[in-house]
Amino acid sequence: MSDVVLKVNDLKAWFDDFNAVKGIDLEYKRNTINAIIGPSGCGKSTYIRCLNRIHEEVAGAKISGEVLLEGKNIYAPDADPVEVRKHIGMVFQKPNPFPAMSIFDNVVIGPRLWGERNKKNLEEIAYKSLQKAALWDEVKDKLHQEGTSLSGGQQQRLCLARTLATNPPIILMDEPTSALDPIAAAKVEDLMMELKDEYTVIVVTHNMQQAARVADYTSFFVLGELIEHGLSSDIFTNPKNQKTEDYITGRFG
Amino acid sequence: MKLSPQRKFKNLLFKFLLTLASVSVLIPLILIFNFLLQKGSMALSLDFFLNEPKPVGELGGGMAHAIVGSLTMVGLSALISVPIGILCGVFLSEYRQGKIAAILKFTIDILTGIPSIVIGIFSYLIFVVTMKSFSAWAGAFALSIIILPIVTRTTEEILKLIPKHVREAGLALGLPKWKVILHIVLKGSKNSLITGVILAISRASGETAPLLFTAFGSMYFSDKLTEPMASLPVQIYNYAISPYDDWQRQAWAGAFTLILICLGLNISARLFFKRKELKKFFVRKS
Ligand SMILES: Nc1ncnc2c1ncn2[C@@H]1O[C@H](COP(=O)(O)OP(=O)(O)OP(=O)(O)O)[C@@H](O)[C@H]1O
Ligand SMILES: [Mg+2]
Numbered sequence: 001m002s003d004v005v006l007k008v009n010d011l012k013a014w015f016d017d018f019n020a021v022k023g024i025d026l027e028y029k030r031n032t033i034n035a036i037i038g039p040s041g042c043g044k045s046t047y048i049r050c051l052n053r054i055h056e057e058v059a060g061a062k063i064s065g066e067v068l069l070e071g072k073n074i075y076a077p078d079a080d081p082v083e084v085r086k087h088i089g090m091v092f093q094k095p096n097p098f099p100a101m102s103i104f105d106n107v108v109i110g111p112r113l114w115g116e117r118n119k120k121n122l123e124e125i126a127y128k129s130l131q132k133a134a135l136w137d138e139v140k141d142k143l144h145q146e147g148t149s150l151s152g153g154q155q156q157r158l159c160l161a162r163t164l165a166t167n168p169p170i171i172l173m174d175e176p177t178s179a180l181d182p183i184a185a186a187k188v189e190d191l192m193m194e195l196k197d198e199y200t201v202i203v204v205t206h207n208m209q210q211a212a213r214v215a216d217y218t219s220f221f222v223l224g225e226l227i228e229h230g231l232s233s234d235i236f237t238n239p240k241n242q243k244t245e246d247y248i249t250g251r252f253g
Numbered sequence: 254m255k256l257s258p259q260r261k262f263k264n265l266l267f268k269f270l271l272t273l274a275s276v277s278v279l280i281p282l283i284l285i286f287n288f289l290l291q292k293g294s295m296a297l298s299l300d301f302f303l304n305e306p307k308p309v310g311e312l313g314g315g316m317a318h319a320i321v322g323s324l325t326m327v328g329l330s331a332l333i334s335v336p337i338g339i340l341c342g343v344f345l346s347e348y349r350q351g352k353i354a355a356i357l358k359f360t361i362d363i364l365t366g367i368p369s370i371v372i373g374i375f376s377y378l379i380f381v382v383t384m385k386s387f388s389a390w391a392g393a394f395a396l397s398i399i400i401l402p403i404v405t406r407t408t409e410e411i412l413k414l415i416p417k418h419v420r421e422a423g424l425a426l427g428l429p430k431w432k433v434i435l436h437i438v439l440k441g442s443k444n445s446l447i448t449g450v451i452l453a454i455s456r457a458s459g460e461t462a463p464l465l466f467t468a469f470g471s472m473y474f475s476d477k478l479t480e481p482m483a484s485l486p487v488q489i490y491n492y493a494i495s496p497y498d499d500w501q502r503q504a505w506a507g508a509f510t511l512i513l514i515c516l517g518l519n520i521s522a523r524l525f526f527k528r529k530e531l532k533k534f535f536v537r538k539s
Contacts, residue, residue, distance in 0.1 A: 057420075162426065
């Protein structure tokens with residue numbers, strides 16, 4: 001198996017006529033954490049939403065370029081978005097638990113609808129996923145309450161657990177900790193570090209310290225363009241581009 | 254912060270107008286109920302609920318046949334139109350981009366606006382004229398055309414309340430769109446959908462015009478769908494314009510029963526919301 005799990009070639013994305021992502025070339029190595037930073041509105045969300053073919057669900061969305069998952073283009077005419085999304089999971093910027101559905105059902109809905117019927121297995125999946133998402137202790141006594149009854153931060157970890165339950169080799173996270181308190185955020189960061197053993201993580205964040213702490217690689221976006229990409233240690237200590245330096249030192253953005 | 258007297262006065266005035274409007278809605282309801290109870294209570298008896306009419310001149314008898322007839326035709330029409338209406342609503346809400354959706358939406362809008370008597374005539378031409386007989390089927394068909402657009406629009410509106418990002422989350426789990434619609438969108442709006450459907454049915458159970466020249470009415474119990482069938486609204490109409498005191502009293506009792514049925518449907522619709530969900534529904538809607 002090649003070292004590169006995901007390779008992005010000249011990826012562009014539009015909302016109607018508005019070009020939000022303007023030709024990105026990037027590679028992601030297996031079992032790494034990759035941060036994406038950049039000012040608000042620069043197309044980070046749009047970019048990672050292209051990586052699991054969710055961007056195309058927006059009315060008026062257009063995409064060009066290639067995204068190679070294990071060498072196969074997920075935008076090839078015969079590629080099935082449903083299969084792509086089984087391999088590339090996503091935690092969204094806003095917590096979005098399924099309404100009128102219990103915490104338990106929220107977590108196991110993926111495996112259940114993929115065909116897992118065994119109650120024991122589903123309970124096992126729910127336990128493991130909630131543990132990993134640092135939510136188990138808070139919800140273990142109320143698994144049958146509705147997911148929407150949780151606090152915002154708990155909902156976000158519920159959504160994380162829901163994604164982990166489907167066990168995708170690549171996980172996209174769009175600001176997964178922006179709704180969390182520092183303790184829960186630290187737990188999720190720990191989780192990312194653990195996940196690295198089995199998964200490849202691509203995470204959008206506005207938290208520079210977080211990127212520096214957890215990410216092996218960091219990409220800096222401005223206005224839909226990739227300004228700089230490299231080892232986080234380089235980007236944060238020794239940026240090559242002036243814009244990057246201004247941004248991470250807080251003088252720009 | 255202290256309100257200026259002027260602001261205070263405006264607030265009071267506005268509250269007063271709102272209260273006035275609310276009360277003016279309540280008054281007719283209470284009056285109608287009171288009126289029906291007074292006029293109809295004399296004819297309300299066990300006999301009324303259990304028997305069919307007696308021949309003219311004999312006192313007594315009831316509208317049981319019409320109650321059963323109404324339930325039969327309304328039930329049939331619901332069986333026809335609720336599944337179709339929900340499917341159309343799902344289509345309008347989940348596949349709204351396409352041309353077909355635009356045409357469907359237009360059709361539903363027009364259907365909603367057609368007066369019920371016109372729908373009655375339409376059903377008369379299709380069923381009664383071709384089969385040379387008034388029939389319960391023709392009545393049920395007319396009612397189902399009345400229910401269909403209501404169920405469709407209600408379903409569409411309710412499904413639209415589920416935010417887009419919830420659907421995206423479902424897709425992102427590697428679920429095909431139909432599973433997302435069935436297991437996440439529809440399931441998440443189940444209670445509101447049931448409420449909407451019950452309200453649509455309750456609306457249809459009071460319709461007279463479309464039944465006049467389709468099911469026509471009858472004075473007997475009937476279990477044949479190809480023959481005329483009595484219904485509460487038509488029975489009330491016929492009795493109300495009759496010259497007999499006893500029948501007129503029964504018409505009042507029938508009207509009272511009809512209102513009770515509608516009220517019962519409405520209340521059971523509300524009960525499908527647990528209190529918490531009721532709150533959520535209105536908060537989300539506003
Ligand atoms: N649904 C949409 N329709 C039209 N334009 C959109 C839509 N969503 C985003 N945009 C535009 O695309 C650009 C990129 O948005 P995007 O959400 O990707 O930014 P972002 O980098 O994730 O920002 P943030 O850090 O605030 O989350 C913005 O200019 C935004 O206005
Ligand atoms: Mg974003």
